[in-house]
Amino acid sequence: MTRSEFSHRTRHGNIQKLKSTFWDVLVIGGGITGVGIARDAALRGLNVGLIEKNDFASGTSSKSSKLIHGGLRYLEDLKLKLVFEALSERNILRGMAPHLVQALEILFPIYQQGSSSFLKVHFGMWLYDLLALFRNVKLHKTYRSKSLLQIEPSLTPERLQGGFLFYDSFSQDARLTLQIAVSAQEAGATLSNYVKLLHFKKKGNQLCAAQVQDVLTHETFSIQAHHFVNATGPWSNTVQQLADTTNRKMVRPTKGIHLIFSKEKLPIHHALLLEATDHRVFFIIPWGDHCLLGTTDTDYTGNLDEVYATQDDVHYLLQSLNRYFPKHQITPSDITSTYAGLRPLITEPQEASYHVSREHGIIHHPCGLISIVGGKLTTYRKMAQDVMDTISNKPCRTAQTPFSPIIRSTIAYETFSREDLRYLLDHEMTLTLNDVMMRRTDFFLKSLDQGKSKVPDIAHEMSLVFHWSSERLAQEISAYQYQIELSQKWRNHLI
Ligand SMILES: Cc1cc2nc3c(=O)[nH]c(=O)nc-3n(C[C@H](O)[C@H](O)[C@H](O)COP(=O)(O)OP(=O)(O)OC[C@H]3O[C@@H](n4cnc5c(N)ncnc54)[C@H](O)[C@@H]3O)c2cc1C
Numbered sequence: 001m002t003r004s005e006f007s008h009r010t011r012h013g014n015i016q017k018l019k020s021t022f023w024d025v026l027v028i029g030g031g032i033t034g035v036g037i038a039r040d041a042a043l044r045g046l047n048v049g050l051i052e053k054n055d056f057a058s059g060t061s062s063k064s065s066k067l068i069h070g071g072l073r074y075l076e077d078l079k080l081k082l083v084f085e086a087l088s089e090r091n092i093l094r095g096m097a098p099h100l101v102q103a104l105e106i107l108f109p110i111y112q113q114g115s116s117s118f119l120k121v122h123f124g125m126w127l128y129d130l131l132a133l134f135r136n137v138k139l140h141k142t143y144r145s146k147s148l149l150q151i152e153p154s155l156t157p158e159r160l161q162g163g164f165l166f167y168d169s170f171s172q173d174a175r176l177t178l179q180i181a182v183s184a185q186e187a188g189a190t191l192s193n194y195v196k197l198l199h200f201k202k203k204g205n206q207l208c209a210a211q212v213q214d215v216l217t218h219e220t221f222s223i224q225a226h227h228f229v230n231a232t233g234p235w236s237n238t239v240q241q242l243a244d245t246t247n248r249k250m251v252r253p254t255k256g257i258h259l260i261f262s263k264e265k266l267p268i269h270h271a272l273l274l275e276a277t278d279h280r281v282f283f284i285i286p287w288g289d290h291c292l293l294g295t296t297d298t299d300y301t302g303n304l305d306e307v308y309a310t311q312d313d314v315h316y317l318l319q320s321l322n323r324y325f326p327k328h329q330i331t332p333s334d335i336t337s338t339y340a341g342l343r344p345l346i347t348e349p350q351e352a353s354y355h356v357s358r359e360h361g362i363i364h365h366p367c368g369l370i371s372i373v374g375g376k377l378t379t380y381r382k383m384a385q386d387v388m389d390t391i392s393n394k395p396c397r398t399a400q401t402p403f404s405p406i407i408r409s410t411i412a413y414e415t416f417s418r419e420d421l422r423y424l425l426d427h428e429m430t431l432t433l434n435d436v437m438m439r440r441t442d443f444f445l446k447s448l449d450q451g452k453s454k455v456p457d458i459a460h461e462m463s464l465v466f467h468w469s470s471e472r473l474a475q476e477i478s479a480y481q482y483q484i485e486l487s488q489k490w491r492n493h494l495i
Helices: 009-021 033-043 081-094 119-133 145-151 173-186 233-243 311-323 380-389 420-427 433-440 452-466 470-491
Strands: 022-027 048-051 099-113 143-144 160-171 190-193 195-203 207-214 220-230 251-262 270-277 282-287 292-293 337-348 360-364 370-373
Touching: 009 048, 009 190, 009 220, 022 033, 022 195, 033 048, 033 380, 048 195, 048 220, 081 099, 081 119, 081 145, 081 160, 081 380, 099 119, 099 145, 119 160, 143 145, 145 160, 160 173, 173 190, 173 433, 195 220, 195 233, 220 233, 220 251, 233 251, 233 337, 233 370, 251 311, 270 311, 292 311, 311 337, 311 470, 337 370, 360 380, 370 380, 420 433, 420 452, 433 452, 433 470, 452 470
Parallel strands: 022 048, 022 220, 048 190, 099 270, 220 370
Antiparallel strands: 099 160, 143 160, 195 207, 207 220, 251 292, 251 337, 270 282, 282 292, 360 370
16 A cells, blocks of 8 residues: 555555554544544644545535635624634635635626625625735725626626625535545544444443444444544534433534536626525636536425435526526526535524524533534634644644645546546545545536446446445446436426
């Protein structure tokens, strides 16, 4: 095994190590929060293990709007600390992962019928630059309607007052999470995907071990640790209930969906921040040859492992978008794919979901479990630091330790080769067909047939490497087919 290897062989060795070591810290959950904590702990010199029940980033961390941002809209609720913290983290991340975090120009047009006045937004723009300590890519620019239409001609001129151009960043969330996972291993952490926490073991009333299952082999085993960190995002309540008999609801999951369609249908030159029919803001972001449209924000009480866009969600976004582009109406038949995810928001029962705080919180349970809830992709590093500061008095080193860009930034569909696949298997702990199609690449989201035409070859090649039986091969293909069905389920009128 080479040093940079992060493969099924690495995973096999890691599982043996997870069984036989008494860990300083065991992290449960391999989303961006969990892998961030594993890296932070390892860089402090602690012995840290991490388990993820599915694939790295298979939860919310591959379902976001993919923005590394301060969150301009939170200024309206005067969440200055949150915005300041996120803008500082944006700056750190740009420096640490320039191959994965790119500057994004965002246009915010202001219309007369909208709820934000030109003056108020102008003040917000200055505040946004100020909270970034004027260290953004560039300062915002102000446009009157005529000049704004010159740079974004497809927007409707009707009642347009003008607008603003400002800068945030864009990142492929799943690949960023993977980069952090790989860097955590480089720093000394031991990680495994497809290992699920089943329950905890206690000595007296304190946790002493996690009983887990290797989801691929069904083998169960226990992992001993001094500290157990619950970094399971939307699943935090469930994991906490495995440790504690109290039925405390720490997280209030809210659903957000996105749609993807070809940029030929809407030739925009910038990402746009627009006001929806209900006055919430939403984004349309050019993403290569595609546009990414999102998002919604609705309370969710369904199955956490099966979240999908409904017809109402899709119509809400299309109706909101089409008001701005009368000559480029997007119809349901234009949509290539959809995805839906759950925000693990801190429980604030009285608030409408759109206004629930995006801050994070750390809960020390009497049984010794530590839960980290809330937060954003952008602030994962600070969240990890805050958790580890409660466990270790050694200094945090994550802001000063850049990632070595071990993982590739993009993998092209048209030219995807056997060598590319072997790279993913050997360097990115890729174990299933869904891993390849949905998280290591964007084939699921962006290719016209959601990658179906490549599935037979990729699955066959993987079956040779992993010695899959024909039954397992069929299961892999139908598991991917199922994900496509979920992504297209909104087309079915019965939901
Ligand atoms: C629609 C939407 C848009 C968003 N847009 C942005 C954005 O543009 N910018 C931004 O900064 N933030 C954004 N966010 C927020 C951000 O995506 C989340 O805050 C972040 O991804 C949460 O990461 P996490 O690691 O806490 O949770 P997750 O990514 O959900 O990870 C939790 C992991 O725990 C695992 N797990 C659960 N139970 C177990 C178990 N029993 N054993 C082992 N593992 C288990 C799950 O499989 C999962 O992978 C958005 C969120 C949503 C929903």
